[in-house]
Amino acid sequence: MSVKDKIFQYIVHHYEKKEITAYDVAAHFSMSRNTASSHLNQLVKEGKINKDNTRPTHFFLRTVNENDDQKADTFSSFIGYQLSIRNEIKKCKAAVNYPNGLPVLIKGNSGVGKSYLASLIYRYAVDHSVIDDHAPFIVLNCADYANNVELLSSVLFGYQKGAFTGAQETTLGLIDEADGGYLFLDEVHNLSAENQEKLFILIDQHKFRRLGDKKNWQHVNVRLIMATTEDIESTLLSTFRRRIPLEINLPDYDKRSYMERFNIAAFFYNEQAKIVQHDIYVDKKYFATVMSTRYDGNIGELKNRIKVQIAENLSTASDNKIVLTKTGAYNRLASFEVASMYRFIWNNESKRQNFIGYPDKHATAAMQIDQIFDFKSLINRLPRLIEDIENELSSALASHHGLNIADLIPELTDMLRKMSKVGKHYGLTFNDKEINEIGLLIYIYGINPLFMSRTFTVLEKDLMIYFRSFTISTTMLKACSGQNCPSMRSCLAATLTAYVQLHSHFSSNVLAIIVMHGENNATSLAYTANEMIGDYIYQGFDMPINVGVKEIIQRVNEYVRSIDTSHGLLLLVDMGSLEEMYEKIIQNVNGDLLIVNNVSTAMVLNYGLKLHQGVPLMELIESEMADFVPHKQYYAGLSQKKNVLISCISGEGIAVKMKDIVSKYINAHDVEIITMDYRHLIELINRNKPLIFKNTIAILTTSNLDNRILPIINIEEIVNGMSSLNSLSPFLVKNVKDCTNEIIKLFTLEGASERLNFLNPVKVINEVDRVIKGYEKFYNIEFKNFLRINLFLHLSAMIERLLKGEGIDEPLTPFIRNHKEVFQDFVDFSNLNFKEILSTYNLVIPKAEYATIYQIIAQVVANKS
Numbered sequence: 055m056s057v058k059d060k061i062f063q064y065i066v067h068h069y070e071k072k073e074i075t076a077y078d079v080a081a082h083f084s085m086s087r088n089t090a091s092s093h094l095n096q097l098v099k100e101g102k103i104n105k106d107n108t109r110p111t112h113f114f115l116r117t118v119n120e121n122d123d124q125k126a127d128t129f130s131s132f133i134g135y136q137l138s139i140r141n142e143i144k145k146c147k148a149a150v151n152y153p154n155g156l157p158v159l160i161k162g163n164s165g166v167g168k169s170y171l172a173s174l175i176y177r178y179a180v181d182h183s184v185i186d187d188h189a190p191f192i193v194l195n196c197a198d199y200a201n202n203v204e205l206l207s208s209v210l211f212g213y214q215k216g217a218f219t220g221a222q223e224t225t226l227g228l229i230d231e232a233d234g235g236y237l238f239l240d241e242v243h244n245l246s247a248e249n250q251e252k253l254f255i256l257i258d259q260h261k262f263r264r265l266g267d268k269k270n271w272q273h274v275n276v277r278l279i280m281a282t283t284e285d286i287e288s289t290l291l292s293t294f295r296r297r298i299p300l301e302i303n304l305p306d307y308d309k310r311s312y313m314e315r316f317n318i319a320a321f322f323y324n325e326q327a328k329i330v331q332h333d334i335y336v337d338k339k340y341f342a343t344v345m346s347t348r349y350d351g352n353i354g355e356l357k358n359r360i361k362v363q364i365a366e367n368l369s370t371a372s373d374n375k376i377v378l379t380k381t382g383a384y385n386r387l388a389s390f391e392v393a394s395m396y397r398f399i400w401n402n403e404s405k406r407q408n409f410i411g412y413p414d415k416h417a418t419a420a421m422q423i424d425q426i427f428d429f430k431s432l433i434n435r436l437p438r439l440i441e442d443i444e445n446e447l448s449s450a451l452a453s454h455h456g457l458n459i460a461d462l463i464p465e466l467t468d469m470l471r472k473m474s475k476v477g478k479h480y481g482l483t484f485n486d487k488e489i490n491e492i493g494l495l496i497y498i499y500g501i502n503p504l505f506m507s508r509t510f511t512v513l514e515k516d517l518m519i520y521f522r523s524f525t526i527s528t529t530m531l532k533a534c535s536g537q538n539c540p541s542m543r544s545c546l547a548a549t550l551t552a553y554v555q556l557h558s559h560f561s562s563n564v565l566a567i568i569v570m571h572g573e574n575n576a577t578s579l580a581y582t583a584n585e586m587i588g589d590y591i592y593q594g595f596d597m598p599i600n601v602g603v604k605e606i607i608q609r610v611n612e613y614v615r616s617i618d619t620s621h622g623l624l625l626l627v628d629m630g631s632l633e634e635m636y637e638k639i640i641q642n643v644n645g646d647l648l649i650v651n652n653v654s655t656a657m658v659l660n661y662g663l664k665l666h667q668g669v670p671l672m673e674l675i676e677s678e679m680a681d682f683v684p685h686k687q688y689y690a691g692l693s694q695k696k697n698v699l700i701s702c703i704s705g706e707g708i709a710v711k712m713k714d715i716v717s718k719y720i721n722a723h724d725v726e727i728i729t730m731d732y733r734h735l736i737e738l739i740n741r742n743k744p745l746i747f748k749n750t751i752a753i754l755t756t757s758n759l760d761n762r763i764l765p766i767i768n769i770e771e772i773v774n775g776m777s778s779l780n781s782l783s784p785f786l787v788k789n790v791k792d793c794t795n796e797i798i799k800l801f802t803l804e805g806a807s808e809r810l811n812f813l814n815p816v817k818v819i820n821e822v823d824r825v826i827k828g829y830e831k832f833y834n835i836e837f838k839n840f841l842r843i844n845l846f847l848h849l850s851a852m853i854e855r856l857l858k859g860e861g862i863d864e865p866l867t868p869f870i871r872n873h874k875e876v877f878q879d880f881v882d883f884s885n886l887n888f889k890e891i892l893s894t895y896n897l898v899i900p901k902a903e904y905a906t907i908y909q910i911i912a913q914v915v916a917n918k919s
């Protein structure tokens with residue numbers, strides 16, 4: 055065989071791949087691409103193959119008469135010949151038209167039509183004058199001789215006189231009989247190895263020897279068709295398999311499209327109508343059940359069952375009418391009943407074409423879809439084609455009223471519901487009419503991607519432009535078939551993509567992706583947003599919880615590389631370094647890139663709406679980012695441990711001194727001692743959330759806080775002996791009394807002065823004492839001892855603080871602001887009162903410090919009046 059012929063055989067053999075390029079051939083035959091191209095172009099010139107105008111050029115099989123597809127051809131009675139079996143039929147034609155024919159192996163389960171197809175191959179060869187009109191078609195079922203190899207050999211190859219006992223005459227075999235025509239070996243897996251070897255000599259050299267004849271070769275011209283239900287890998291010798299370049303696969307009945315199943319069932323009813331010479335009426339629901347049942351014996355079994363139905367009802371039929379319903383036969387039909395019946399007519403040729411029962415009758419519009427080669431024309435022509443399909447199918451019904459495809463295919467209801475849900479996830483709402491039309495597309499193709507007839511030529515560019523429609527349609531298919539998404543190169547996916555494209559109005563060109571950790575956090579957020587906005591804005595990417603930034607970047611990059619990002623990409627992520635992502639993703643994005651982390655529902659909706667309104671990506675950055683800043687509120691309490699709070703109005707300094715004392719007595723392991731700014735304490739109390747203090751066993755404070763719920767201990771009362779620390783005793787490691795005494799001591803001049811760090815206590819005591827007396831005079835009041843000491847502690851600590859440059863300078867509290875005038879009087883007086891101290895220490899007292907002093911004194915003044 056020449057290299058060119060081998061290449062042709064390769065193309066025939068790899069026909070399923072369909073589009074073969076010079077690269078494929080070069081790689082397979084280890085030759086240069088140029089050599090492969092020149093052989094391929096030679097085959098084109100010889101008219102054996104065709105090529106298209108794509109880059110790279112695709113070469114595909116050509117039948118001798120391409121117009122066969124248009125005019126009724128021999129295979130037209132083989133249902134599916136224009137759709138699911140289309141490629142297989144082309145292979146059959148190629149095998150017939152190849153010089154001397156190519157052996158064909160038909161594979162498929164019982165009853166799928168192997169024998170029928172074999173007979174059609176023979177018929178086709180006759181019709182096209184490839185073999186004589188009277189050329190033989192010899193059939194041998196090898197299973198009949200499975201246990202007798204010798205006998206099978208003799209039947210097949212004939213035998214020489216004396217080859218075995220009883221071989222009295224030289225006898226011809228079936229191969230002799232098939233000379234000039236076809237030999238069909240059914241159940242070929244039953245052939246012994248020896249017989250397979252003999253056959254491959256016949257295939258290679260067109261010669262064989264009869265049984266018992268070791269010398270003479272018989273020369274014949276026999277074309278071979280074989281069929282098997284078995285896996286040939288394990289049943290046929292590899293040397294034999296290699297000599298069969300063409301394998302035809304026939305699908306099970308239930309793997310065919312709904313339309314083909316409809317046509318097959320209708321064909322048999324029609325055939326029966328002719329045979330029994332009755333009109334047959336089949337109830338729509340009954341027909342739907344017959345059509346949707348799974349038959350182990352496939353088409354053969356369906357045919358038999360229909361035969362039995364008819365036979366059973368024949369005796370009760372009247373008026374030459376057989377009526378089939380779920381509940382039994384009727385003799386008379388009311389008009390409304392007729393309206394929901396399929397009619398199969400036997401006796402009126404002229405009327406017949408209006409009714410169903412012709413093979414592939416409803417395939418004509420579908421065939422048109424199948425013959426469109428590029429995606430853009432498919433989009434343009436689809437509405438018209440859908441209308442045609444609907445009309446064709448409606449005309450099959452006796453009633454021509456609106457067709458609801460789900461009535462015919464019960465399982466379609468559920469499928470369409472799932473598909474419509476998917477549509478919503480992408481912001482698309484299909485109305486009833488549209489849902490019905492989607493049903494029609496599924497009716498034509500079936501859901502099984504294996505049999506979506508021929509592939510589409512979709513340019514990379516188109517795929518990128520229509521990626522939204524493609525995602526929706528493949529997700530719809532996946533939702534109802536449970537299978538992986540077919541590629542857009544499959545007919546159903548391409549047609550559905552075109553349909554979705556026609557019915558969607560995506561407003562945003564910007565691509566927006568949400569990447570989140572968790573099983574379906576991102577997808578469900580994307581779906582919710584799309585549904586609420588009514589537009590396909592977001593694509594969600596769910597990441598397993600343990601996946602890091604690197605993998606996220608990798609996945610996003612894989613996706614963005616496959617689609618059109620020229621209008622920009624918005625990437626919302628739940629974590630990760632923005633710089634790192636930006637650097638690694640921007641290389642794959644053609645437009646702007648905006649990455650935002652800490653994605654939230656509010657953010658997704660806000661950005662989504664803006665993109666929907668056509669706001670450019672750049673402007674999103676300027677939108678109210680503050681909306682998305684997370685605000686924190688912590689209510690867990692002040693400490694996880696039991697605690698004592700110490701807070702003094704005269705400043706945290708005194709509280710710290712109190713803490714030094716209390717911590718010597720308390721069990722520090724069990725109880726935490728917390729000092730707190732007085733204003734902060736008041737703020738917490740005012741929040742009125744007792745839970746904040748849930749672990750607090752005591753609040754020690756120098757002022758009288760009126761709160762019955764909280765465990766407040768007033769230090770003044772301790773010092774004056776009016777209260778005790780007894781409530782702390784369960785947590786004290788030493789005597790309560792000692793602790794009390796130390797606190798009282800702190801609030802004596804002696805104790806207080808001991809705690810001054812670097813001021814001379816004697817000097818300060820005198821200076822501060824003058825200031826305190828000044829206030830007593832100003833307010834005309836005599837301060838109690840505790841207040842005097844409290845003031846002493848506070849003022850001396852304040853002077854130390856100011857000297858160190860650590861004075862408080864906070865905004866004034868609302869209380870002070872509300873008493874502006876009185877407070878101003880206080881400040882004016884205080885400046886005089888402190889005059890000596892200010893000049894001695896060269897200090898300025900900020901208003902905030904005066905405010906604190908005012909608050910300590912104002913309490914007492916207010917109580918007095």
Ligand SMILES: Nc1ncnc2c1ncn2[C@@H]1O[C@H](COP(=O)(O)OP(=O)(O)OP(=O)(O)O)[C@@H](O)[C@H]1O
Pocket residue numbers: 131132133134162163164165166167168169170171283321353354355357
């Ligand atoms: N595509 C088809 N269009 C119309 N009729 C078909 C088709 N396929 C099969 N049939 C019919 O179904 C019946 C069973 O087909 P056939 O006997 O060819 O199946 P098979 O695969 O050879 O089965 P088995 O392996 O059991 O021999 C036949 O009557 C045939 O005419």
